[in-house]
Structure formats: C-alpha cells, structure tokens
Amino acid sequence: MKIRLWKLCLIAALGIAPFVPAQAASKLIALCYHEVVHNQPPSDPFAVDTRSLVDHLEWLRAHGYTFVGMNDVLAEREGRRPLPEKAVLLTFDDGYRSLYKHVFPILKLYKAPAVVALVGGWLEEAKGAEIPGTRLVREDFLMPEEIREMQASGLIEFANHSHDLHRGILANPQGNVQPAATALRFEGMRYESLADQQRRVATDLARNNATIEKLTGKKPRIMVWPYGSYSQPLLEIARRNGMPITLTLNDGVNERSTPLAELRRVLVDANMTLTDFANEIRVREHEQDGLPPAFTRAMHVSLDQIYDPDPAAQEHKLGQLLDRVLEMGATVVYLQADGDADGDGQPDTVYFPNRHVPMRADLFNRAAWQLRTRAMVQVYASLPLQSFGLADRTMVAAAPGARERRLARELVEDLGASARFTGLLLRDDPGKPALAEPGANVLLELASEQFSTARTYQPEFKSVITVYAGRLGNDGEASRLSDAMAKALPRVDYVELAPASGTPADETWLRQAFAVASASTPQPSRKIVFGLPSRDASGLRALDSRSLARAITTLHTLGAHHIAYTHDEGIDRQPHLATLKRAFSLRSQPER
Known part of the structure; x- marks a missing residue:
C-alpha cells in the first residue's frame, strides 16, 4: 500500500503512541466505514479511498480526538476509567479484503483500534465463487489467515454481521425485497410468524458466532445488523447469543446513557469531502443529541x-x-x-x-x-x-x-x-x-x-x-x-x-x-x-x-x-x- 511520503514522515515525527484516556468522561462518536479502495474509483456509494481515510484520521487527531476501542467504552460504562474527552470509535462493516490490504497498515501506524463486522456466509464460499447479491467474489473479502493476523494485533475486534441475513427476502405480495433480519418472509401467499422469524434469526447468529470463533478463537460480543435493520426482540436474541453490544446505523452521538445495545454511528460515504466530514463531526460534538436541527x-x-x-x-x-x-x-x-x-x-x-x-x-x-x-x-x-x-x-x-x-x-x-x-x-x-x-x-x-x-x-x-x-x-x-x-x-x-x-x-x-x-x-x-x-x-x-x-x-x-x-x-x-x-x-x- 502506498501513502504519500510526507504523511508517513509526519506520522513518524509525531511519534504517535497509544493514547492515554483523559480524566473526564465525554461523548463517543462512532464512525461507520465500508470498503476502502486505493488508486481506483469508489466501487459503491459507501466506499472511500485511502487518501480520504488518512485525511479523516489526521483531521481527527489534529482537532484533539482520540481513537478508542470497545474495551475503553466498556471500562467507562463499568466505572473503571473515563473515556477521553473526544473519543472516536472506528468501525468497518462487511469484512472487505481491502481492510487487510489498505486499512490495517494505516490503523497500525495510528495505533487506532477498530471493530470489523464479518458476514460468515460470504467467508465460507469457495475461492472464485460469486457472493450472492453482490458483484464480488470470495477473494474480495478477508481470508482466514488475514483475519487471524488482524486479531493477533490487538487492534481489531471482530463483530457478528450475520451469517446469511445480509440480503433481502420477499416481504409482501407486491414483490418488495426487504432486510432479511427484520422482514416477515412472504412465501406461499402467507407470512411467516414472528416466532418463526425469531427462530430463523437466532439460528443464523449462533452459526456466525461459531464461524468467527473458529477463525479468531473468540466468540464475538458485538452485533452489527445488516442494513442497520433491527428490533428490540432481535436485540434480545443477540444478547442471549453473548452479544449485548450492538453497533447501529442510528445517527447521533453516544452519551453514557446511550444503551450499549443501540450505539449510534455516523455513516461515511463516497461523496463526503473532508469539509463535509469535519462538519459532520462538529455537529455530533456540539448540537443537541449530536444531530443538526430538523426541519x-x-x-x-x-x-x-x-x-x-x-x-x-x-x-x-x-x-x-x-x-x-x-x-x-x-x-x-x-x-x-x-x-x-x-x-x-x-x-x-x-x-x-x-x-x-x-x-x-x-x-x-x-x-x-x-x-x-x-x-x-x-x-x-x-x-x-x-x-x-x-x-x-x-x-x-x-x-x-x-x-x-x-x-x-x-x-x-x-x-x-x-x-x-x-x-x-x-x-x-x-x-x-x-x-x-x-x-x-x-x-x-x-x-x-x-x-x-x-x-x-x-x-x-x-x-x-x-x-x-x-x-x-x-x-x-x-x-x-x-x-x-x-x-x-x-x-x-x-x-x-x-x-x-x-x-x-x-x-x-x-x-x-x-x-x-x-x-x-x-x-x-x-x-x-x-x-x-x-x-x-x-x-x-x-x-x-x-x-x-x-x-x-x-x-x-x-x-x-x-x-x-x-x-x-x-x-x-x-x-x-x-x-x-x-x-x-x-x-x-x-x-x-
């Protein structure tokens, strides 16, 4: 991976080291990224390039923000130590292979922890196989040895992004396809029951937990629902499967009162300039509930x-x-x-x-x-x-x-x-x-x-x-x-x-x-x-x-x-x- 030489020199000169939490508890801003490409146009509306990612990280550091991991969040919730005054949690959904190739080296340079959400069904496909519902193949996603290396670094925590729920299912008689986790499947001119839906989701989460544990040696404690689509009964299913923490796509900033089961994230997309990114962060920091005034x-x-x-x-x-x-x-x-x-x-x-x-x-x-x-x-x-x-x-x-x-x-x-x-x-x-x-x-x-x-x-x-x-x-x-x-x-x-x-x-x-x-x-x-x-x-x-x-x-x-x-x-x-x-x-x- 190539990054501008002056940026590498700046990083070295700054002597970036593990960050020490400040003495006062503060808000937590969580950022949601997807694929990160290098020297090529973004592949989808939520992909960003490595230049933009480094610009984001440098802007955050220059403005006094500290990168934290989930252990830091839990330490604050348990009263063991406060979060830094300006805490930022980096998260990456879907487990693209670009995370290992392009993002992981950057995170190591910045000593920045991150959460990566994996879709088990995609990881179990054979090499060369097309991933259903995408234009991608198995090799476009993290390989087992790469996952193990990222896990061993201590910087990356892997989360459950479902085994086979990152897709749509038929959800009404008119033919709309909606998120598989929350939709009631419409099949044979009838809807599945709520009980059947919840059993289907519980089975899926347990299977993906086993997949991630086999790859990393650890069961995940974090759930990331595909498309950000969830309900309270599904949060309870995740909790029973050992995942009391959920990263949502609900917008806003996280206060200490924000439930761990519904942590909010800022969705970063391909069209976001550095000015846009800076404005998004400032709004989360200064506006009521971390949201701009609504009209x-x-x-x-x-x-x-x-x-x-x-x-x-x-x-x-x-x-x-x-x-x-x-x-x-x-x-x-x-x-x-x-x-x-x-x-x-x-x-x-x-x-x-x-x-x-x-x-x-x-x-x-x-x-x-x-x-x-x-x-x-x-x-x-x-x-x-x-x-x-x-x-x-x-x-x-x-x-x-x-x-x-x-x-x-x-x-x-x-x-x-x-x-x-x-x-x-x-x-x-x-x-x-x-x-x-x-x-x-x-x-x-x-x-x-x-x-x-x-x-x-x-x-x-x-x-x-x-x-x-x-x-x-x-x-x-x-x-x-x-x-x-x-x-x-x-x-x-x-x-x-x-x-x-x-x-x-x-x-x-x-x-x-x-x-x-x-x-x-x-x-x-x-x-x-x-x-x-x-x-x-x-x-x-x-x-x-x-x-x-x-x-x-x-x-x-x-x-x-x-x-x-x-x-x-x-x-x-x-x-x-x-x-x-x-x-x-x-x-x-x-x-x-």
Whole structure:
C-alpha cells in the first residue's frame, strides 16, 4: 500500500503512541466505514479511498480526538476509567479484503483500534465463487489467515454481521425485497410468524458466532445488523447469543446513557469531502443529541386514495403518489394505515395484516417501503387515537379495561411487525377533540402504551400525537389548548397542532396557536408540528392552494421548523403542486 511520503514522515515525527484516556468522561462518536479502495474509483456509494481515510484520521487527531476501542467504552460504562474527552470509535462493516490490504497498515501506524463486522456466509464460499447479491467474489473479502493476523494485533475486534441475513427476502405480495433480519418472509401467499422469524434469526447468529470463533478463537460480543435493520426482540436474541453490544446505523452521538445495545454511528460515504466530514463531526460534538436541527415538511396521505381492487390501477396510483411526493419536496409522509371503506367518515378497516380489524388490502408495507426507498422520505404510520371501537370516547370518563388496552396494543404490534416506519402518529378526532377535554390523561396513557409497543419493532422510533384547537380568540379555548399541550408534550417526541373542524387556519389563528405553543415549551420549533388543513373550514371544498401557501409562509415567518398539511389529494391534483411547492419545499425555502 502506498501513502504519500510526507504523511508517513509526519506520522513518524509525531511519534504517535497509544493514547492515554483523559480524566473526564465525554461523548463517543462512532464512525461507520465500508470498503476502502486505493488508486481506483469508489466501487459503491459507501466506499472511500485511502487518501480520504488518512485525511479523516489526521483531521481527527489534529482537532484533539482520540481513537478508542470497545474495551475503553466498556471500562467507562463499568466505572473503571473515563473515556477521553473526544473519543472516536472506528468501525468497518462487511469484512472487505481491502481492510487487510489498505486499512490495517494505516490503523497500525495510528495505533487506532477498530471493530470489523464479518458476514460468515460470504467467508465460507469457495475461492472464485460469486457472493450472492453482490458483484464480488470470495477473494474480495478477508481470508482466514488475514483475519487471524488482524486479531493477533490487538487492534481489531471482530463483530457478528450475520451469517446469511445480509440480503433481502420477499416481504409482501407486491414483490418488495426487504432486510432479511427484520422482514416477515412472504412465501406461499402467507407470512411467516414472528416466532418463526425469531427462530430463523437466532439460528443464523449462533452459526456466525461459531464461524468467527473458529477463525479468531473468540466468540464475538458485538452485533452489527445488516442494513442497520433491527428490533428490540432481535436485540434480545443477540444478547442471549453473548452479544449485548450492538453497533447501529442510528445517527447521533453516544452519551453514557446511550444503551450499549443501540450505539449510534455516523455513516461515511463516497461523496463526503473532508469539509463535509469535519462538519459532520462538529455537529455530533456540539448540537443537541449530536444531530443538526430538523426541519419537517410533511404530507398526510390516505391509502384510501391509492387503494384499487385492480392491482395494476393501484400500482399506477402509487407511482403517481411517489412522483408527487418527490416533486413537492416533502421530507416526511404521515401515511394513514386505516381506511374508511363505507365513506361515513369513520375508520372501519386497515391496510395491514392484523388480528382484530378487517383488512381492506395488504398495502401499507408496499407503500411505506416505496416511499422510503424511491421518494427518500421518512414514513410515519398514522392511526386514529380512538380506534375502531377498541378505544372509544367513553375512555375519557372511565379508564379502559384490560381488554381494550390489549386490543389497541395488539393492533399496533401487528402494524409494527409487518412494516418498517420512522414513527407513529396518533390522531385525535378533529370534529370532537378529546385531548383538550378534562380526563384526557386517560387517552394519553393509552397512547403511551401504543407508542411503547410500536417502539419494540422500530429503531429510532418517533412519537407524534395530534392536538386540535378551536378558535383561540377567547381565553377559555386558549387555556384548554395550553392545558392539552402541557399534558401531551412530555409524553411524545412531537405534537402536531392543528385547527379543529370548522376552524379556519387564517393568519390570526396561526399567530395565536404559535403563541400558545411558545408558552407551552421552551423550544416550540423543535417539538411542534403545525398542521394545516387542505380543505376549507366546512371540509367540503379544497382550500385554494394560494391560501395554503400563504399560511405556510406565515409559519416560516414565525420561525416554525415543522409544517404539515392534511390531506394531500394528489389523484385530484389538490393542492396545486406548482403553487404550493414554492412555499412548502425546503428546496424552495431553505432554512439554513
């Protein structure tokens, strides 16, 4: 391997030696690399070249960062010694052979520990064999003698990256292929059970543990889920297989409170310049939660618009939705998982397999996956807070019984197990808002149970609840809204604040709502999603798109970070795309 001579001289002159931990505990930034190429173009979107890797390491060292290994992380967690003030953990996924050829010599020069995640099934292929699902052959991955040499160095710790889960499996009737660890396999016109899925994963992890132990003499204690796709039950399976530590692709910085089972990493890709890399590190170090401020532009979408008994027509409508979401510049879609099959305005069906409510079509999984992977938006599942008679308005006056709570949880559990999504939005009834009424704590407790259930299956899960407010010109309504916000905000990641049925979202209402929100939380821009109706106060006519655009502009002026509108009726071309996107899209209205 060749590195510029001046860099080698600099390294020698600096006399890089093992780093001594500082006296104060600090944050941990973990970096996720994949292949590292040398004197050739990157082979995939996540490959970097050796020049970039050395630039990254030099920048980190020059700015006071210290390379640590997992033993250092555990020593801090166990109270034996603190981490250095600026700690960085290097990790490399997939076990490319370039790690031995190009990366290992660099790590030895820097005396930098690293974690390398191995896919056992790829290592067991015969020489010359093509690796399924890749354009690579066995020789493109680490060889046994190279693994043993890296292990003997004391710098490299090997992690379990699964034996045969680094691939997709058929996950719905429409043919989507999704991560093998978390998807329920769809085969023979039926889904495998959760129990069968978990047995399949447990068998795989145990097999890969045996493969790695045979190569290194040590069982791995770290799990790295392929594609960063995991759930809480899978974390427990890893723990039972001797791997209580998981390196995720969840973004952000690691505090001492971050669970070892969900350590966050910064994903490094081929397009990241040194300036980009430096900015990423600075954000992790200085911003709240190690993440840049978020700005949301959300569209509420009902699957009733997309559903069609003709599969070809349904696919055409879904394609139209994807195009519209991309063109509108949305960053989030609140995808309604329930439906109103008889058109009476009340939910009576859902779009996912479940135990309790009629399924109109198995559509949510397909739509959510297409939106995430083709429109590149975050997808939140949306359900009514008072669902299908499982949790009705009588709960405000009297606590729901154990049966009602169980049914509500199981409905959300079935949704969470059947699809991948960013979060769950629970909607109050805009015609008869209950969260601003006395006794709303009962509904909020039920919502908390549903959020907790969904979080079991969705990493980085975010919770949202919609609070509706009437005309805020009188003190009574403003006081009710303030009380509802005070109760809801501590329980959720976001509150969507929207006008109740019959209340126009005019400039006066928006300014009054923003004032109430500002009085309810120190940082309303971070916690409040301002929801705008796309129909007029009567609900019968589509709102003029220029009026909706003016409302969005008013919220911009007030300093709102998160803006949504409900519903997008793209099939009827409402709101008008060209009119709205100039105000709505972050590409048209960049916040930073």
